[in-house]
Every structure is written in structure tokens, then in C-alpha cells.
Amino acid sequence: MSQNIPDVKLGIIAVSRDCFVLSLSETRRKAVVSACTKKGVSIFEAKTTVENEKDAVKAVEEVTKAGCNALVVFLGNFGPETPETLIAQWFKGPVLYAAAAEDTGKDLINGRGDAYCGMLNCSYNLGLRKLKAVIPEYPVGDPKGIAAMIGDFVPVARALIGISRLKIITFGPRPQDFFACNAPIKGLYDIGVEIEENSELDLLVSFRNHKGDKRIDAVAKDMAKELGAGSQYPDLLPKLAQFELTLLDWAEAHKGARDYVAFADKCWPAFPSEFGFVPCYVNSRLASRGIPVSCEVDIYGALSEYIGACITGDAVTLLDINNSVPLDLYTSDIKPKYKKYTIQDVFMGFHCGNTPICKLKKEKNTALKFQLIQNRTLEGGKKPDFTRGTLEGDIAAGEITFYRLHGGPDGSLQAYIAQGEVLPVATRSFGGIGVFAIPEMGRFYRHVLIAKHYPHHGAVAFGKFGKALFTVFDYLGVPDIAYNQPKGTLYKTENPFA
Template structure:
């Protein structure tokens, strides 16, 4: 069972200057559409095109001649932009790609992008060598310069791939990076977080401003009581025994649950109950209490099951950290929901290595992230015990204070380190002191979200679209905050 998630929808509107009818423009259009259709399969997104839109024939004055241009599927004037905008809104696209097959039409491009207000990517193929005294066939780069100024006039934020050939590796690299950015933005704009119970009494660090999150970013918080969770779990245990047994069998693949004994059924029932609540309220992420009420009711901690929920594609943060739940939802969106994230404490510096830090928590990491060479297990109290695998890690934190919200992104490598309890990974970075000062001066706390892979560029670009301040270890920290 998992929450519904929508594949990214990318609208594509190829633009050309309608008075420029050199065959090269139409050849560029053919190559662009072929390549992007290939990408839609490779990078798992839905492509929405202008192929069937009712663009009109046009008359264009060119010198002393009036040319009649038959309608095609390319964006060539203001009216085309209006038609395309209506269609793309109807299709609910998440992002827009506007390739230029020649100089393009800057007014139409800017109007379309302004109407849609989604992450917008512009690019045009590198122009061919001039052929003597004949008119150059495309002048694509020139048109991109013109369009970028008009986009700025319309207050449209956009992303740009450098003028290159469609076969150049940089085109695919930057196109794929834009998809990651678009997925982060789409996830942020759909955030609806299930809040189960209340934060631990002493955990002032995870306090949030619920009204401000809604007013500034349309982030919805859906609070439910522990009583509603208990009622749901009770119903699950009564009506869904087959599903409970199936879940236990699935959880036992790759992890030892023997220490739980008869509590395995309880653990599975709680997990199914939490997921049912998330589905009931159409939530995209979960933040739950974990210290008192679940433990008191069932004599088991929900640590491992939180990790298992993450493994099922639903970001789930413990200790009722709403901002961690926000961060986790963005993290898994960045890699197209292909792997789980994890929420950890920044805990201690390595005793011998000044640039290595312990990312740890008491047992809520997804088992899919476990180091394969180490046999993991779940304790009798419900906590996962295993280290994480090796590899590059992006460390993230969305947080705010004084009405300003920031998104921190840093990168490091998971390495071998001293054995400890719970779930953990030792993270090596270039300069840990920069990280430490960044978190001390805030607006962050000790909780971070990790995701395997390097997504710093995608998050930096997403922050531009979301009115968030992008932050990283290399940006000087502010030692004073307004009060």
C-alpha cells in the first residue's frame, strides 16, 4: 500500500519565428521532439505536447511582402500562447520546456510562461555555420538572448541550458537536472502533512508556525489525535489479518524480526493504520510522535515501522518534526521516488577525523538503505539496528525563523566508522567546521534528511522558484538574527 503520487507532467511548446521558414527550423523541431520523447521514457515523465492544438493560419509582413503561413504545431505568436496556456492548464502540467528551433518568438514564450507559473526551461540548438552571403537559417542563440530579457520583464523565473547541440552530453545532463528541480517544486506545492499527536514536551526545536506555512507556501498540516490512530489500528487488527501477515513477510525480507516475537503483528498493524490515515486525508508526508503515546499503548516503539513506511514511498519523520517531513518529501521527489530518504541527528564528531560526523537515530531508517555486508535486526522494543550503505549523500534541511525560510543542502560521503547502536552513517565532508557553524547559527536544528546521490544543483534551482533562501556550507553563516 502506498500513497498516490503523480508522475511529473512536462509540457513542451517549441517556438519559431514565423517569418523564418528555412528548412533547418523544421528539422530542428523534428530532432527536438524525437529526443524529448526518448527522454520521457528514460527519465519517467509524462510529455504533453501542442501537436493537436488549434493554432491559426497567419499573415506575416516581411519586407514588402505579406506572407501567409499555414498553421503548424509551433508557438509563433501571442494567440498561440493563449491557446497553449489554456491547454496546459487543463492538463495540469508541472513544468514547461520551450525549445527554440530558430530565433523564436519572445512575446509568445514569455506570455505562455507567465500564464502557467511553473518551472520553465529554455534552450535552443547551436546554429550552423553561415553559408556565404545567404541569410543564416536559424539564429537561435540570438533569439534566446531576446527571450530571456522579455521573460525577466514578465517576472518569469526560468532555467537555461547553454546553447549546445542536442547530441552534446551537457544537454541531457542539464535536462535531467531540470526534471529533478521540477519534481522538487511540484512536491513542495502539493505538500499536505499528516501530524500524528503532538511533539514531545521538551522538544522546542521542532516547533513550527503552522499558519505561516499555510499563508506563505500553502503547506497544509492535517493533525490527528493518537485516539484516531488507535481506533484505526484496532479496526486493522480486526479486519485485515491477511494484510498484516503479508506485511510481516515483506518486512522480514532482508532484516531479522525474531526479537519482536508476538509484537510483529502489532508493529505491522500500526504501520498499516498510519498509512491508512495518510491515505484517508490525502497527505503526501507524515510527522508522528514516537516517544510516549504509541509506546504506552502498544509497549513498542514505532522506530522501525517509520523506516518501513519510508521504504514504501511515503516520507515519514519521527519526533513530530514537521520541517523534516517537508524536507523528506522534497528529497524523495528529487530522485523521482526511486529510493527512500532518512531523518537523522547530527550527533558527534569522529574521535580521530575532524571532518567526519555521525548521522544517527534510534532506529527509524529504511532497511533498503542498509549496508549489505552487515546483518540488520529489529530490537525487542521495535528499533532498527544497522548502519547505512556507502556512497555519496546529500544532506538537507528545510527550516525557518523570524518569517524567513531556508533550505540547506550539503554533500559528503558515507564512510566506515566506530560501531554504535540504532541506525547510523559516518559522513565525511570537505570542512566540517563550516557545517557546524551553519547549524549552530541557524535557523536549523540537529535534525537533517539524507538522500543518496548529489542533488545540490536541483535544490539550489528549486529554491529560486519557491522563494526559499538556498543555503550551503560554502555560504557564510549569519551570526546575528533579528529578534
């Protein structure tokens, strides 16, 4: 896993109401740990079972000393509501609460734990103390069920730890008229993200200072190897390598007290002529290593990408929700094979060339190319020179989650999540691009993206990760988490007579 994404070290603490048999909670805890081991989930088992506040202090010290950065508080029976919630207050990391189901109908006297009841008081006390915790959709289960909950918790914990230790480094300001990149800083501070804002000139000076760096040749060779037959501009690779090293060195020198970084960089209109290339391919390489570099100084786009990288442990990308699918293309290539999707359910997601090569189709047109739009405006449509540097190709087919955590103009946070797929349909276009299909996308587009004033950038995770994303956004206290409503369920702004 990338060094820019945290490793989750889980611990589990069992709690027990002092009027219940202590051994019941301990036996059930051991069974959960055993089920986790069988599932391949590593977890440290605290030997201190918590019945009172002193036990809670001791147990938190035990898991902290063991290096745990995420915690499961397990109600093996009813549980002591004050000590068990103080654990979340004292532990420095995300906490999951789960409760034991009863074991057997043959032992409901001494063997009954009432954790089903105890979870109610536990959640009530968490609320009284205004403590954040992850509580599964149905937080009561047998050992195998609890282990599944813990498995689901791992990517959530990874994202929450990463966010709490993240610094977003920007090089701006944003391009003219790109209000999509508006980023009220207060929302970042509210969720524990640090930010460092720099000038595009700072980046240029640092880039020039890396001229002649002895590491450039090795990075350029790695680029050539990655691109293979798509390495159309070998003369450009040393410049791109110089830029990659510039960003990586800046991250190391400027992350300060934080452990993880993401970038939000200005990439046009002045960038190409002054740096001598467009940065898209370098952005794609860093994204594949868990270091998102968002386009057009999109700070919340970079944050969204980073959250996705933590949850998936995989490369993510940032795309424009870009263009409709032409009717003739839909009729010939989509409708006959994918009857469940109407023409309003499909669209093309695009950006100039920042999607990692591992997420593009392996075919001839996947290559290092030039930015067509910038070439028209900056080089008059002539043979490309400083507008080279995009990584282009059709995005590989498969399941995706389109999502964004966004800061509104008033500083409040909002988010959306929509699961769908990239279809194996040729785009016949340029850039890093794909034909996306999301159920009821037309209504989602109108009554979430437009009605709630979202920008054109959305993050893409490759797979179905809506459940984990929703849990993360909910834990962060995002008050408005939208999703693509199924047919028949109206949005608040939707005209019922339409």
C-alpha cells in the same frame, strides 16, 4: 515508482520570432525530441509553434490535452518574448526554458537563430511578470545538450509537482524542548503545501479501531520476509502491521483534494507505553515507499524528505547530526584510508531506527531491536517490551547529500545542501547510524548549521543530488540556500583571523 510520487509527463513547445524563418525553430525542435528519445526521456512534441498570443493559447491547450504536467519552452530562434512567457503563466505546472545554439558556421545568414540573444529578453519578461521558471546554468545548447538539460529537469519537475499537491499530516504536539520541530505554517502555504494537524490521541483512537483488521496478518508476514534473520521479535510484528495500516488508511481518508502525503508524528515519550511499541520500523517501511514519516513532529523534516524522495525516486531518511567521531576511532579507521578528511570533516548521523532497510548494511547486527534510550527512561533498563520497534544497523557506505528546507521562527524559508559520503567504517554504536564525511564539515557546522540556527535534524538522499535540490529550492523562492564552502572561501560570519 511509488504512488505517492508523481509521474512527470513532459511536453515541449517551440517558439519562433515572426521575423525569423519558422521552419528553423521547428527543425530544431524535432532534433531535440529525437535527442530526448535517444536519451530515454519521453516527451510530447506540440505541433503548434508559437509566434503570437493566439498560438500560445493553442499550444498550451495542446500539451494540456495530452496530459502534460511539466513543460519545456524551446527557443528555436530569438523567440517572441511576450507569447513565450505567457506560456508559463497559463500552463499549470513547472516550465523549463532553453535555447538553441547555432548549428553551423556554414549557414549563418538564413540559418542563424539568435536564440542566445532571445534568452535574455525571455528572462527579462519572465521577471517583469513575476513568473517562475527553471533556467539551466547555461541554457543554450545543441540538441544533445538540450536533451541533457531536459533530463536534469525531470527530477526537479517531479519534486515541484509533488510539493504543489502535498499534504503534510501531523500527530503532535512536539516533544518538550524539541524546538527543532518548530514549524511556522506560513512558509508551507507560501510554497503550496497543505497541512493537517491532529492530536496524538486521534492517532491512538484510529490505531485501536484497527485491532483485528483482516489485513494485519499479510502485512506482518511481509515484515518478517523483509527483516529475514533480523526479525528478532515476531510477536511484535502484528502490532507494527496494525500501525502501518492505521497510517496508510489515515492518509487515504485525509488527503482530501491533495494527491500526495507525508507524515510528521510524535513518537515519544507517551507513545511507546500507550501504543505498545516504538514506531521507527514502520516509519522506515513507509519512507521506502515514498511516504516519509518524520520523527518528533518535524514538519519541515518531512517536507525535506519528501522533496528528496521525489528527486531521487528512491528511499531517503531523516537523521540527527548527532555526535563527533572519537579521536581513537578516527585515528585507527579513517585517517589511514581517507587522508583527505580531517577529524572535523567527519561526524555520525543517527536516529533511533527509521532508516529503510535497503539503506543499511546487510549484516548480522541489522535487525529489529529496541530503543535503548527509551528503555532506560521508561522501562528502567529492564528487558524491553514496549520500547521495541527500532530498525537498527550501520548505514551502507556510498555518496550522500545532507540537506534541509527549513522554516525559521519568523516564517521565512532557508535551506542548506552538503554533498559527501558515508564511510565504510563500523560505528560501534546503536540505532540507524553511519560515519559521514563532508568536505569542510567543521566550518559548515559552525557557520551554517549553528550560525543560521538550524535544528539537529537533516534529510539524507543517497547519492549526489545537490544540483537538483538547489534548483528546486531556488524555484521555490528560498532566499538563503547555504552549502559547504570550499577551503579559502569564507562564510559571512567566519573570522578571517581564526
